[in-house]
Amino acid sequence: MSNERPIGFIDSGVGGLTVVKEAMRQLPNEEILYVGDTARCPYGPRPPKQVIEFTWQMTRFLLKKNIKMLVIACNTATAVALEEIKKSVDIPVIGVIQPGARAALKASKNSRVGVIGTLGTVKSDSYKNELQEKAPETYVSSLACPKFVPVVESNQFESSVAKKIVSETLKPLKLENLDTLILGCTHYPLLRPIIQNVMGQQITLIDSGAETVNDVSTLLDYFNLNNYEQTNQKARTFYTTGSPKMFKDIAHEWLQIENLDVSHINLGE
Template sequence: MNNQPIGFLDSGVGGLTVVKEALRQLPHEDIVFIGDQARLPYGPRPVDQVQAFTWQLTRFLLKQNIKMLVFACNTATADALEVIKPQLQIPVVGVILPGTRAAIKATKNRRIGVIATEGTINSGAYQQAINARDPQLEVISLAVPKFVTLVESGQYATPIARKIVAEMLQPLVGSGIDTLIMGCTHYPLLRPLIQEFMGPEVQLIDSGAEAVSEVSVLLDYFEIAAGNTEHRGKARFYTTASPKMFDQIAADWLDLTDLKAQQVNVTEEGPTCSMN
């Protein structure tokens, strides 16, 4: 048994959708989350830059004495996971493979849609992962970069959000998909609007939530789950930008009224912290 925290990293607040599921599934585990809001979005950035930024977030979390690392970001998973994972001594979990497995299990007509950032779509990570398991499955991929901006600006429940969701998803009309992977951890914050546009016949897959189920299994496999089942897990939150917007979205999404994120600098000179 191990009472060290689990670390979660993301390009912004989207990874909080993964944390929310972790708080539900793993109530006894301590959590440390960092969102790189100062440098988002990761989607349009070159691969080497995403890798460099993800390394910085990883090093920060390792200094928090984490026992497992979760890439709560699809772009980081696509571009950096296979580079960083072999160099760490702790288990590392991404969001792409768990989401892929869930979509393959869910589809009935063998037509799967993927919406994600430009970086994730351009990497082909989801299509490759799906077709590696079943080459006969058809995958329709669509980059919807404006979704990240909607979430990070706190506009994910506004009329403008409904309009942008409809415009961005229009290319999927008539595609025949029965399953749609939300291939960015920001997108579940827009889930009601995405479901409304796609219709009830399309099943949405939350890749982040699926990743937490894998985390749960690995905690038991490596025998590193929290030892005190009476302990209510604590969560610490960090952001590389101003904590104000982070706190507003996080408090709303996680229903944590006393949430106070810390602003950090994760550059190679080493992290420094300042309270909001």
């Protein structure tokens, strides 16, 4: 059976596009609806209650569009809102933390794993708990990187400013003898070349968003939700609460798609 309903992706801004890029590669027939709450980004410093509220607003918007699965492509939102949303809706809901943790354990040889994320994600200890629940002997070093998301959202992720910020922020992690580093925010893969350069080639970087798409693929099979019809480019629709132009610029560069369909929406107030 073919199921042509779309998969919904939500994020605090443009970060979830790193997940969409992987989804387009692995699941080319699937229709994609994406909501980026750029106007209220970043979520990292916000109180959990507010993040839950914003995540619900994006979720309700997409449920009205008849999605067949929801991907919370934001680590901060996954950390605080995933369980509540999962229990309350009748479609499969996936977050980015579990797949990222699983991939890190698989990749690490010395059981010393670093996690970089927003203030909210690091404070929640979600990655640490997930890693140590699966492998109690794992040493986990977590670091909040509050300046990374604004650099990406302002489309400066290849600039000398980005290089300086990444280099200064990651200094403490270089002393930790890690062999694996989880990019615990879906914005961070846009900074991946700089992060790799700063940490060194010997460190394996885990893109939690890309790992999540493997789970999406598995669940589509499990629930028999695959779309077997050939999808055209129109089947990728993007909504932002911020500037469609800014969103389009970053999305075009990252996804390499011409004529992106980007609309402005208002959520909440």
